[in-house]
Amino acid sequence: MALKRSEIRIVQARAERMLGEAGIVLTAEERAGIEVAGFGLDDLEEQGLELITYINTDRYCAKDLILFPRQTCPEHLHPPVGGDPGKMETFRCRTGQVFLYLDSLPDGPENSAEDIQAVIPERSRHYYTVFREVVLNPGEQYTIAPGTKHWFQAGPQGAVVSEFSSTSRDEFDIFTDPNIVRMPLIDEDE
Template sequence: MAVSQEKREEIRQKALEYYEKAHIYLTEEEKKNLEIADMGLGRIEEFGIQIHIYINTKRYAAKEMVLLPGQICPEQCHPPFEGDVGKEETFRVRYGTLYVYTEGKRTPEAEIRARIPADKQDCFRVFHQLILKKGEQFTVKPNVTHWICGGEEGCVVSEFSTYNRDDLDIYTDPEINRMDGVTHKES
């Protein structure tokens, strides 16, 4: 089920409030062109991410991302493509708390902060949890399975990476269509 234009606008407005809290100033054009990604699931408050793309060239990329409270950007990896080793990305928290889940020793169940809806639990396989607060950062190497989730107050996260090809990301959930409803310009 597609997310309605009204719901997309509501989420865009919420994201803009988060950018304000993080003291990240966007032009009117940038505000208008935020990427509202619901992953094709139609459950934007559960699964999705809101993104302002500063730049995305064949050499590097930079974004400001908002995750609402409990909102999950689903499990994925950035595989090699066209002779490239795959995207390497660094997340740096600007506001709130970000939960990062990646390959590694599984965090005990009782300590896992993200809440995955029951119907999607089989679509998540990595549970090494990192809790990042304002000013903290973590780098995900190419082709490493990971997913992220906004903390209780939501979060704003800067992403610095190598060339970004969202259309080539591999998601554990076969129902995900990352680019569904997304229109953005490449720098």
């Protein structure tokens, strides 16, 4: 399902407010370009992500991600693309709290949906399959190896998260939920 342009503007303003509270300054052009990812799921507040890409070259990428309270970025992985072994990502929490979930470690305990602090989006419960939990508070970070399934959710206050990574090729991301459409569909209602 497409997001309405009018809805996107409201969501952008809210994301911009959260960036401002984190002390992050954007140019006017960047503010207008805040990306709103609804993943085609028609419930942005529950499963969605707001992001601003500062730079994405063929060598590195840097973004800030904004998550509203309990908003979830759905489970996905970054596959190899051509000669690239797959995107490697470092998430650094700036404000709020983030719950990050990854595959269990080979020699570690098996983690299950019952053990975690995040609230799994009910309608898409079957498409959340990895539960090794990493909690990130402001100043804490975690680096995700290429090919690792992961998803994340903000705590009750929302979160601003810096993402440092190798090149982003979002259109190749593989989501566990086959209903997901990563690239934006926009209904120009204005």
